[in-house]
Amino acid sequence: MIERTKMDLWVGVFVAAGFAGLLFLSMKVGNMSGFSVTNGYTLHAYFDNVGGLKVRAPVKSAGVVVGRVSEIKFDNERYEADVVMKIDGRFKFPKDTSASILTSGLLGEQYIGLDAGGDDQMLKNGDKFQITQSAVVLEKLISQFMYNKASESDSNKK
Amino acid sequence: MNALTGVLRYLGNYAISSVWRLGYGARLFLLTLLYSGESFKRFQLVLKELYSIGVLSLVIIMVSGLFVGFVLGLQGYNTLEKYGSEQALGILVALSLVRELGPVVTALLFAGRAGTAITAEIGLMKATEQLSAMEMMAVEPVARVVAPRFWAGVISMPLLAALFSTMGVFGGYIVGVVLIGVDEGSFWSQMQSSVDFHEDILNGVIKSFVFAVAVTAIALLEGYDSKPTAEGVSRATTRTVVTSSLMVLFLDFILTSLMFTS
Amino acid sequence: MSSDNLVEIKDLHFTYDRRPILTGINLSIPRGKVVAIMGGSGSGKTTLLRLIGGQLKPNSGTVKVDGEVVNEMSHKELYALRRRMGMLFQFGALYTDLSVYDNVAFPLREHTNLTESMIHDLVLLKLNAVGLRGAHKLMPADLSGGMARRVALARAIALDPMLIMYDEPFTGLDPISLGVTGNLIRRLNDALGATSIMVTHDVQESLQIVDYIYFVSNGQIVAQGTPDEIRNTELPFVHQFIYGEIDGPVPFHYPADPIARDLQVEARG
Numbered sequence: 210m211i212e213r214t215k216m217d218l219w220v221g222v223f224v225a226a227g228f229a230g231l232l233f234l235s236m237k238v239g240n241m242s243g244f245s246v247t248n249g250y251t252l253h254a255y256f257d258n259v260g261g262l263k264v265r266a267p268v269k270s271a272g273v274v275v276g277r278v279s280e281i282k283f284d285n286e287r288y289e290a291d292v293v294m295k296i297d298g299r300f301k302f303p304k305d306t307s308a309s310i311l312t313s314g315l316l317g318e319q320y321i322g323l324d325a326g327g328d329d330q331m332l333k334n335g336d337k338f339q340i341t342q343s344a345v346v347l348e349k350l351i352s353q354f355m356y357n358k359a360s361e362s363d364s365n366k367k
Numbered sequence: 368m369n370a371l372t373g374v375l376r377y378l379g380n381y382a383i384s385s386v387w388r389l390g391y392g393a394r395l396f397l398l399t400l401l402y403s404g405e406s407f408k409r410f411q412l413v414l415k416e417l418y419s420i421g422v423l424s425l426v427i428i429m430v431s432g433l434f435v436g437f438v439l440g441l442q443g444y445n446t447l448e449k450y451g452s453e454q455a456l457g458i459l460v461a462l463s464l465v466r467e468l469g470p471v472v473t474a475l476l477f478a479g480r481a482g483t484a485i486t487a488e489i490g491l492m493k494a495t496e497q498l499s500a501m502e503m504m505a506v507e508p509v510a511r512v513v514a515p516r517f518w519a520g521v522i523s524m525p526l527l528a529a530l531f532s533t534m535g536v537f538g539g540y541i542v543g544v545v546l547i548g549v550d551e552g553s554f555w556s557q558m559q560s561s562v563d564f565h566e567d568i569l570n571g572v573i574k575s576f577v578f579a580v581a582v583t584a585i586a587l588l589e590g591y592d593s594k595p596t597a598e599g600v601s602r603a604t605t606r607t608v609v610t611s612s613l614m615v616l617f618l619d620f621i622l623t624s625l626m627f628t629s
Numbered sequence: 630m631s632s633d634n635l636v637e638i639k640d641l642h643f644t645y646d647r648r649p650i651l652t653g654i655n656l657s658i659p660r661g662k663v664v665a666i667m668g669g670s671g672s673g674k675t676t677l678l679r680l681i682g683g684q685l686k687p688n689s690g691t692v693k694v695d696g697e698v699v700n701e702m703s704h705k706e707l708y709a710l711r712r713r714m715g716m717l718f719q720f721g722a723l724y725t726d727l728s729v730y731d732n733v734a735f736p737l738r739e740h741t742n743l744t745e746s747m748i749h750d751l752v753l754l755k756l757n758a759v760g761l762r763g764a765h766k767l768m769p770a771d772l773s774g775g776m777a778r779r780v781a782l783a784r785a786i787a788l789d790p791m792l793i794m795y796d797e798p799f800t801g802l803d804p805i806s807l808g809v810t811g812n813l814i815r816r817l818n819d820a821l822g823a824t825s826i827m828v829t830h831d832v833q834e835s836l837q838i839v840d841y842i843y844f845v846s847n848g849q850i851v852a853q854g855t856p857d858e859i860r861n862t863e864l865p866f867v868h869q870f871i872y873g874e875i876d877g878p879v880p881f882h883y884p885a886d887p888i889a890r891d892l893q894v895e896a897r898g
Contacts, residue, residue: 216418223422227526230533231572237555238461238536239562265563318561492724500722500781503682504736505711511739 248298249276250334254308254321255289260344262310262319268294270323275300278321294321303328309342319344392588395509399517399587402510406518412511416519420481424527427480428473432531435468436460436538443539444547456549457558460539465562465571466627469532471619474578477524478611482586485516486607489590490600513587520583521576528575570626577618582611635660635792635824636681641690643676650676652848654690663818663825665835667870668845674828675719677845678794681826682716683707694792712740715785715823716794720801721777723769729756729780730765736787755783758820759813775806779813786817792824793817799831807831811838832871836860844870 259281268276276296284291296302305326312319332338406412443459489512492498498508536558543549562568586607593603636658643651650673658664668674679685680692683699692699694710702710723732733752737743743751756762759779769777778798785793795814799807815838818825829835835842836856844852844867852859852867859867868874885891 217414219422220414220417223417223425223523224526226425227529230526230529231568233533234465234529234536234568234571235564238465238532238558239564239568267560495720495725496718496722497724499684500716500718502684503711503714503716504739504784505708506736506739507708 249295250298251279251293251295252332253335253337254292254294254341255284255287255337256292256310256341256343257289258343258346259290259292260310260312260319260346262292262321262344266318266320268296268321268323270300270302270325275323292321301331304330304332304336305339306332307340307342308338310344312345388592391592392584395513395588395591396584398509399514399584402507402514403518405510406514412515413518413522416515417523419484420516420519421523421527424477424480424523425530427476428527428531429534431472431476432464432469432534433538435472435531436464436535436540437542438538439463439468439535440539440542440547444543444549453543453547453549454553454557456539456543457554457556458561460543461536461558461562462567464532464535464539465567467619467623469528469535470571470575470578471615473524473528473531473575474582474615475612477520477527477579478582478586478608478615481520481523482582482607482611483604485520485583485586486590486593486604487600489513489516489587490593490595490603493591493593494595494597494600496595513591517583517587520586521579524579524582525572525575528571532571566627570622573626574619574622577622578615581614581618585611585614633659635695636826637691637693638677638681639691639693641677641680641692642688643673643680643685644688645676650848651680651687654845654848654850656843656850656853658824658826659841660824661818661822662840663815663827663838665827665829665839665842666845667828667830667832667835667842669830669870672845673848674830674845675796678716678796678826678828682711682714682794712788713790714792714794715788715790717778717781717785717796717798719797720774721769721781723772723777723781723784725769727769728765729761729767729769729772732769732780733765733783733787736784740788751787752783755787756780758786758817759783760809773806775802775810778802778806778810782810782813782817786821786823789821790823792826793821795825795827795829797829798827799829799834807834811835814838832873836871 262278262281264278264281266278267274268278276294278292279295280291280293282291282293283289292308302323303326305328307324307326309322309324310319311322439460440456443456444453447453447455447459489498492512498512501508501511540554544551544554589603589607589610593599634657636656638654638656641651641654642649654677656666666674666677676685680687681694681699683692683702686700691701695713697706697710699707699710723729724735727735730752733755734748737748737751741748753762753765756765759782761776761779761783764772764776764780769780772780793814798810798814802810811834814825814827817823827835827839836859839856841855842853842859843850846866852862852864854862859871862868862871
């Protein structure tokens with residue numbers, strides 16, 4: 210039978226270690242410490258093709274996360290994808306900023322990249338991007354490349 | 368004809384006893400909740416059980432977590448390397464631990480380590496008339512014996528699961544980064560960018576909480592309901608492991624389908 | 630407190646798993662006396678104790694303790710009654726994770742708001758009464774069977790009960806422990822002004838210490854009387870029981886077919 214004070218100490222160590230583990234998981238493994246949009250504004254962007262973009266994908270400008278994709282839906286009038294994103298209120302972007310769907314690495318996850326323009330007016334809540342560039346679909350890229358190669362060799366023969 | 372009635376009788380008997388046990392279990396569970404206030408008022412009782420249920424399970428949980436992490440690191444690297452995306456090792460290790468392996472393996476180990484101990488202890492207390500003696504001393508055994516163990520189990524398991532996952536992530540880090548040489552920065556940063564606090568970590572904690580209730584309640588019921596003989600206690604202990612393991616895997620399926628399908 | 634009897638049982642029937650255990654028991658236990666309930670193994674003696682303690686409910690009949698009907702009590706009333714009862718279980722039923730001291734202190738800590746120093750004094754007094762004050766630091770696993778039972782006795786009397794029940798207090802004791810235990814039961818009863826019920830099949834020891842004896846067989850009271858009356862009884866069952874005769878009204882053989890038929894040596898034809 211273990212002494213009571215010693216037992217209390219061990220239980221204390223156990224509970225403290227357990228909470229330390231939870232904290233580690235939340236802070237170091239998860240992204241609770243990382244970016245989260247609390248008081249931001251929403252922007253819309255229309256794309257021909259969103260590729261593999263997912264909800265909660267990061268929105269980056271100059272490589273820094275400034276927001277997250279909150280919703281992706283199909284617009285039945287424009288026949289385009291309507292991507293709703295929540296941008297942190299600290300960041301403002303000019304009206305003529307362009308949004309493009311990019312891929313981190315060759316096979317990495319897809320995110321939205323914003324390239325700031327030079328307009329005086331800033332984008333407000335509910336605005337939409339004027340210039341967008343859709344996701345690069347790998348199959349299209351490859352077939353385009355093959356087609357170019359083929360036509361190149363054709364012209365070389367002549 | 369005789370064989371048929373025999374089978375039917377067996378079936379009927381089985382059905383009746385199952386329903387009876389279910390009712391008995393539900394009643395015990397309700398009583399446990401009812402008497403929980405008393406055991407929180409005398410927290411020393413819960414503390415004592417936290418020691419024998421939680422602290423004494425620490426070593427097995429942490430060592431298992433570390434080794435599961437090692438294996439995840441190795442297997443994950445071997446698979447990811449084929450696609451040239453070994454940087455995603457951190458994601459793979461962390462997600463499989465936090466979402467699945469942490470809560471599930473902890474619950475299974477907990478059933479084997481602490482669940483059997485609970486069943487055997489209560490079964491033996493019953494066999495040696497200690498529970499009867501308590502009743503005759505006007506002390507409710509559910510309040511004095513069952514409820515503190517229940518809460519100790521429910522408090523312990525999420526903490527143990529968190530420690531399991533933490534050790535697992537370290538295990539994956541040791542194998543992946545230290546031994547194999549995956550880039551340390553991308554190991555952590557990729558992990559952080561795709562492990563979500565609500566989606567993954569909180570759901571993992573909820574899972575282990577549900578498992579804790581299930582495993583501890585089953586262990587307590589089996590002990591409390593065991594036949595007061597050597598054979599009865601040994602059977603109850605076996606049933607604790609079998610029933611709670613199956614229950615954990617079944618609940619895991621249900622919870623996963625509720626949590627991770629949008 | 631009108632009646633002189635602390636416990637009164639009237640026409641008690643109890644069935645377990647469709648097997649009748651008690652079929653119409655009537656008995657009364659006067660205040661201040663030590664009463665033994667005797668009978669062969671499996672005659673329902675222990676069941677009777679559990680009915681008095683309210684751990685089992687009878688199918689019909691009444692159990693009255695101190696003027697109140699036990700089998701009609703609510704859970705709360707029953708627990709209030711049990712605080713005034715002490716029970717010694719067959720093998721002591723000590724809590725194996727608590728020391729001797731903590732075992733005896735258990736009912737005091739559960740039911741009173743005494744300070745630790747008062748509990749300390751009370752526990753040592755109770756242990757002194759059973760001669761085990763020196764053993765208060767030991768764990769139950771370190772005790773012999775006789776000592777464990779004395780510790781359990783100290784625990785049973787911790788709250789100075791009005792009724793003490795003993796379930797087979799003499800089973801498995803050596804002759805010295807047997808004498809010590811028997812003596813203790815009598816002395817404690819008189820010192821505490823309590824009433825004691827003892828379920829036992831140890832005839833010789835019981836006859837020396839009890840005031841009155843009931844014999845239970847086949848679920849009924851078959852004989853009763855003071856020790857002297859019992860010793861001189863002409864009832865064949867009691868005679869057989871007391872003198873340990875092998876055959877008599879209680880047959881040596883469990884009911885069976887004639888042995889010749891079982892062994893298939895019966896003459897044919």
